Amino acid sequence: MTTTSEASRYQQLRDHLTYLRLADAAEALPAVLDEAKAGQHSITATLEQLLRIEVQATETRRLAGRLRFANLPTPATLEDFDYDAQPGIDPDLIRDLASGRYLDTATNILLIGPPGVGKTMLAVGLARKVAEAGHRTYFTNAADLVARCHRAAIEGRWATTMRFYAGPAALVIDELGYLPLPAEAASSLFQVVNQRYLKSSIILTTNRPVTEWGQVLGDNTVAAALLDRLLHRSVVIDITGDSYRLRDHQARTDNLRRATQPSSATIPRSPDGQFR
Structure with a gap:
C-alpha cells in the first residue's frame, strides 16, 4: 500500500x-x-x-x-537502392560511404551519369546517413544554389549566405548541368566550393562529364579551378545503364498491352480451326 x-x-x-x-x-x-x-x-x-x-x-x-x-526532396534511403538494376555500382563502396568516414577527410563524392540512373537517390540516401550519424547536411540543386547566391549579392547578404553553405558537414548539390545557368553561376559555385575546400564534404550529381563543365558553367578557367578543388579529395562514381523511370514506363506499357490484347483462347475460330 x-x-x-x-x-x-x-x-x-x-x-x-x-x-x-x-x-x-x-x-x-x-x-x-x-x-x-x-x-x-x-x-x-x-x-x-x-x-x-x-x-x-x-x-x-x-x-x-x-x-x-536537410531539405531532402524524398524519403529515399540507401537500403531502397536497387543494385541489380545498376550493376555498375559497387555496393561495398556505397556501404563504405554510408559509414561517413569520408567526412573525416573532407572528401567529396561526385555522382556522374545520364538522367534516371539513381544519382539523386544515392545522394539523398548518403545525406540521410550523415544526419543519422549526428551531423548536419543540406540538399539543394545547382540552379537554386546559384539563384540564392544571386539574391544574396543583390541584397547585401553574401557573407551570410556563404556561411550558410559552409556550415553543413555534407552539402548536396544536385543536377548540375540539367538546366541552363546564368552568367554568374560559375563564380557562385566556385565560391561555395572554395569555402568548403579541405574543410567539409560536397556530394554533387551531374549528367555531364567533367570535360564539359567549362561549357556548362560558361567559363573554362573557373570550371578548371572548381574541378581542381572538388577532385583533390574525391570519390567519383560513374553510373551507366538505363533510366529507372524509362524502365518503369516500359514495364507499365508492356503490362497494359498484355492486359488489353485478347488471348488466342478468346478469339473465335471457324470449324476448320482458323481464326475468324
Whole structure:
C-alpha cells in the first residue's frame, strides 16, 4: 500500500523530471517504478532505464530536426537502392560511404551519369546517413544554389549566405548541368566550393562529364579551378545503364498491352480451326 510519504516523494520526483525538461522520462516513470517494485530491476538498472528513455527520445527529436534542416526532396534511403538494376555500382563502396568516414577527410563524392540512373537517390540516401550519424547536411540543386547566391549579392547578404553553405558537414548539390545557368553561376559555385575546400564534404550529381563543365558553367578557367578543388579529395562514381523511370514506363506499357490484347483462347475460330 502506498503511503502518503511515498506518494509525495513520487510527485516530487516527477516534478524534478519535469523541471529538468525530461518529459519522456517523467511520462515513463510509473511503468519503470512498477518494474522496479516487482523486483525486475536494481536501483542502478532502474535509473539507467529511465535516463535511456529520455536519451532515445532526445536523439529522435534531434534527428527529426536535422532531417527538417536537410531539405531532402524524398524519403529515399540507401537500403531502397536497387543494385541489380545498376550493376555498375559497387555496393561495398556505397556501404563504405554510408559509414561517413569520408567526412573525416573532407572528401567529396561526385555522382556522374545520364538522367534516371539513381544519382539523386544515392545522394539523398548518403545525406540521410550523415544526419543519422549526428551531423548536419543540406540538399539543394545547382540552379537554386546559384539563384540564392544571386539574391544574396543583390541584397547585401553574401557573407551570410556563404556561411550558410559552409556550415553543413555534407552539402548536396544536385543536377548540375540539367538546366541552363546564368552568367554568374560559375563564380557562385566556385565560391561555395572554395569555402568548403579541405574543410567539409560536397556530394554533387551531374549528367555531364567533367570535360564539359567549362561549357556548362560558361567559363573554362573557373570550371578548371572548381574541378581542381572538388577532385583533390574525391570519390567519383560513374553510373551507366538505363533510366529507372524509362524502365518503369516500359514495364507499365508492356503490362497494359498484355492486359488489353485478347488471348488466342478468346478469339473465335471457324470449324476448320482458323481464326475468324
